[in-house]
Amino acid sequence: MRSQQHQDRVAVVGYGYWGSKHVRVLSSMPGVAVTVVDANPDRLAEAAAHHPMATLATCLDDVLDDIDAVIVATPPGAHAAVARQALEAAKHVLVEKPLTTSVWDAELLVEAAARRRVHLMVGHTFEYNAAVWKLRELVRSGALGRVLYVDTARLSLGRYQSDVNVIWDLAPHDISIVSYILDEMPSSTAVWAHCNISSQHADVAYLRLDFERAKVPAYVHVSWLTPNKTRQVTVVGERKMAVYDDLSDNERIRVYDIGVDVDAIDDPTAAHALPVSYRTGDITSPYIAFKEPLLVQDEHFLDCIRTGARPDTPGERGLEIVRVLEATNELQGAARDLAGALHDPSGLAPEAGRPVLGMRRRLPNPPQIAS
Ligand SMILES: NC(=O)c1ccc[n+]([C@@H]2O[C@H](COP(=O)([O-])OP(=O)(O)OC[C@H]3O[C@@H](n4cnc5c(N)ncnc54)[C@H](O)[C@@H]3O)[C@@H](O)[C@H]2O)c1
Numbered sequence: 001m002r003s004q005q006h007q008d009r010v011a012v013v014g015y016g017y018w019g020s021k022h023v024r025v026l027s028s029m030p031g032v033a034v035t036v037v038d039a040n041p042d043r044l045a046e047a048a049a050h051h052p053m054a055t056l057a058t059c060l061d062d063v064l065d066d067i068d069a070v071i072v073a074t075p076p077g078a079h080a081a082v083a084r085q086a087l088e089a090a091k092h093v094l095v096e097k098p099l100t101t102s103v104w105d106a107e108l109l110v111e112a113a114a115r116r117r118v119h120l121m122v123g124h125t126f127e128y129n130a131a132v133w134k135l136r137e138l139v140r141s142g143a144l145g146r147v148l149y150v151d152t153a154r155l156s157l158g159r160y161q162s163d164v165n166v167i168w169d170l171a172p173h174d175i176s177i178v179s180y181i182l183d184e185m186p187s188s189t190a191v192w193a194h195c196n197i198s199s200q201h202a203d204v205a206y207l208r209l210d211f212e213r214a215k216v217p218a219y220v221h222v223s224w225l226t227p228n229k230t231r232q233v234t235v236v237g238e239r240k241m242a243v244y245d246d247l248s249d250n251e252r253i254r255v256y257d258i259g260v261d262v263d264a265i266d267d268p269t270a271a272h273a274l275p276v277s278y279r280t281g282d283i284t285s286p287y288i289a290f291k292e293p294l295l296v297q298d299e300h301f302l303d304c305i306r307t308g309a310r311p312d313t314p315g316e317r318g319l320e321i322v323r324v325l326e327a328t329n330e331l332q333g334a335a336r337d338l339a340g341a342l343h344d345p346s347g348l349a350p351e352a353g354r355p356v357l358g359m360r361r362r363l364p365n366p367p368q369i370a371s
Helices: 019-027 041-050 076-088 103-116 130-140 166-182 262-266 268-273 293-307 315-343
Strands: 008-013 032-037 055-057 069-072 092-096 120-123 147-157 188-194 204-211 216-223 225-237 241-245 253-256 359-362
Touching: 008 019, 008 293, 019 032, 019 041, 019 069, 019 293, 041 055, 069 076, 069 293, 076 092, 076 103, 092 103, 092 293, 103 120, 103 315, 120 293, 120 315, 130 166, 130 225, 130 241, 130 253, 147 166, 166 188, 166 204, 166 216, 166 225, 166 315, 188 315, 204 315, 315 359
Parallel strands: 008 032, 008 069, 032 055, 069 092, 092 120, 147 216
Antiparallel strands: 147 225, 188 204, 188 359, 204 216, 225 241, 241 253
16 A cells, blocks of 8 residues: 555656656656756756756666656667666656667567566657547547548658657657557558758658558658648548647647548549539537646556556557658668669669658558557
8 A cells, every 4th residue: 555655756867858848747746756867967957947856867877776667758869778777677667759769679678678577658649649539539430431541741840850860750640640540550651751951861751651451541741841830630531521730729620521422433424524523511620628648648657657557558559660660761771772773873872862762661460559
């Protein structure tokens, strides 16, 4: 039985843009003692100014004996090493998306968590977002009719990351959202990506994800180099269409009762009736009781620690998504070689900045998501 004074001691490693939000939500939760770990003393000074009650450290090693759990909010390249250190010390771990930057590392983390009998959870925040729950309900209830395709756009100017490309930075959200609402992992993917500014990392990319069981393609557009900020998921159904706009305060989901008379198009005798007629009806916005998704996610992590329940987004879920991301790396490499062969008679791979062509790859054994 826990005493009234019991506190769960959670260290957040990385007090940057996103880690500072974790520290804010954890600090608002009763029964949680927060430690902030950041290698940069300036970041720790900032943390001290906003959270005078928090314990501070420049290195996880220094505080490992005094904590129960770790949230990893460093840049993605450091996720695996920090998470592994915490898991091997038998601490529960929540890792920000993407879980790791390779399938190999993700598998090691899943294995370490199982061996040490602790929770490994991944921060796919949108799976804790009430608007995404509503979108999933609309798809699953059949309210939109058969889903024809999904389109997502996650665009803005920046924030350029130093250790991953735009696909690894932003597409984990879209792969997570689309596979969550369709209840299926993609069976194949194709990618078109381009390095406009840095020669190292693509900053604009388009993915196509194919969902075999649902027979639905999803088109994912991610960009760090677009003038207007956009965060949208559009689900086009045969009967209705739904748009989830994450930037809207009070109309996150809009359902459009509009469409095209598909039967008329497919009927050969009606071919001369083109242009087809369109159905137009109401645009409605369902009420959504919205709570900050990061707070919902971190509360769930604490609940799992307290009750032993399995997280809704366990390490295996992070691994599934890293598999898709890693396939896009291989495709970009293959596409670059192909571009070299097309542009350069010598067949050498082209220098950075040349167009990268799209390639399609089947994903191995698409695992199903446990609901
Ligand atoms: N779930 C979401 O919606 C969401 C949104 C934004 C970012 N993220 C994720 O959060 C993570 C952090 O992103 P960010 O934009 O806050 O990065 P950031 O660069 O702003 O901050 C990273 C911080 O980590 C510190 N750091 C780096 N390596 C360290 C180490 N080994 N030990 C201790 N401190 C270390 C740096 O000093 C820095 O303060 C990334 O994985 C990113 O993908 C998730």
